[in-house]
Amino acid sequence: MAIEIKAPQFPESVADGTVATWHKKPGEAVKRDDLIVDIETDKVVLEVLAEADGVLGSIIANEGDTVLSAQVLGTIQEGGVAAAPAAAAPAAAQAAAPAAADGEDDPIAAPAARKLAEENGINIASVAGTGKGGRVTKEDVVAAVAAKKAAPAAAPAKAAAPAATAPVFAAGDRTEKRVPMTRVRATVAKRLVEAQSNMAMLTTFNEVNMKPIMDLRSKYKELFEKTHNGVRLGFMSFFVKAATEALKRFPAVNASIDGGDIVYHGYSDIGVAVSSDRGLVVPVLRNAELMSLAEIENGIATFGKKARDGKLSIDEMTGGTFTITNGGTFGSLLSTPIVNPPQAAILGMHNINERPMAVKGEVVILPMMYLALSYDHRLIDGKEAVSFLVTIKNLLEDPARLLLDI
Structure with missing residues (x-):
């Protein structure tokens, strides 16, 4: 089931916000209360957290886009784990796959795939099958294992600097770097000019x-x-x-x-x-x-x-x-x-x-x-x-x- 990721409800003093940073990529596993995306307003930066465990599906509002209160930013595919954005498509085929002959809810999977999943602590039911009829292949499990190992590496992104900082140039370097002004900085500049103009x-x-x-x-x-x-x-x-x-x-x-x-x-x-x-x-x-x-x-x-x-x-x-x-x-x-x-x-x-x-x-x-x-x-x-x-x-x-x- 797809869960919508929505922008927070802004107070009356804030008209809109800007998508500052996506901390997850499509197809990346997320857990409930994980930081998904930062929304920068002219006053503060608001954090949008995941409402459930799953996989980040699509991103609708990209970094730099202006968004309004409660606007849909993207989606989370609840419960699943995927290795890449392309894995979202076979999920539909998996849902249509027949149940295992023994009546269990597990999807049809090759013996080698089941064994590999057990060895790596992967729930076979959470793996999107790309084989015939939604069958889970060994390659599908390998991809799921790789996604599981890559997910923790994304955590440090939460501690990354939220705002663009002044670049450091080497002596004699004549290059230039253009960085968009943050909403907070732009608002401060606007209010200071207004104060001097109107007072x-x-x-x-x-x-x-x-x-x-x-x-x-x-x-x-x-x-x-x-x-x-x-x-x-x-x-x-x-x-x-x-x-x-x-x-x-x-x-x-x-x-x-x-x-x-x-x-x-x-x-x-x-x-x-x-x-x-x-x-x-x-x-x-x-x-x-x-x-x-x-x-x-x-x-x-x-x-x-x-x-x-x-x-x-x-x-x-x-x-x-x-x-x-x-x-x-x-x-x-x-x-x-x-x-x-x-x-x-x-x-x-x-x-x-x-x-x-x-x-x-x-x-x-x-x-x-x-x-x-x-x-x-x-x-x-x-x-x-x-x-x-x-x-x-x-x-x-x-x-x-x-x-x-x-």
Whole structure:
């Protein structure tokens, strides 16, 4: 019986997808829950798994084809094992073959074929016969044995890199390689251009002394990790916590524009920009204002692992009222991040560098970080933007303010 392989049901925010990679070939044996094909959308890569044991029959949607929700991608011939696509045709003849004389369900097979099948652990009933009247020949069993041995070798394909990577050229090599842009990369590019075209975007800067946070982290990181079951205390949780507090005081920074209306959000869904092999993704911490530092750190660590493995779901990357991006992870000293529509602002963190600073008339070496806040000037005035960034600076330089709510 043929089972249809269908594309997943896409959410309303995703119109269609692209067939990225077929992990099985026609005629190749598959088991239930084996990864069959990847569908790339403009947000995530969705995996389509086998619904039953069998053999991959036909492929209807080839790699690179655009598909819609629940569209048929191919078929699985349930229960059988074939060595090649050509083996699917004799299956019909096998179905029409008469039953064995002794009343068993096994097909007619030559004695040599039965013996060879038993020696190699092959179910003779699963072998497509190509002999007269659907008779299973020794050659049919040899082909089935070869297919059985080849099937495990296909498993590593699941771990193959899902996205095209930059080629490596030898010195003096003047060749060129053209690689199609992934949907994720194309969507990121489109949204960034739209943001700059449709917004009155402006960026304001400040700097923060990271020594108080670094001292606090150094003092309590071991106890924090022990208390919270291995969750490590990083810097991002302090920034998320400071941002949620600042968003309460400046609700316009947490708002968005919808047509002629301003939508104010009574919650803080903080997007955390994460770099992956497929491009920039922004998973969202829901109701971050209610989360503890440990919950924030655990959520960010989970998102990071999922992003590396390509396991982020569409729901985890949908929405968000404010975004934080950390270019300092890659050594960035200063940047002007681009707002992620329909949000109104984005906070950019950068590298921590020791710099000479004037403190009470003396020069002191302090670990300093530049902060950047890009915002939509249609919605947020300069006074609000600067005050918002100063609030984050003050909260980070005196972490007790986060606990005392001052």
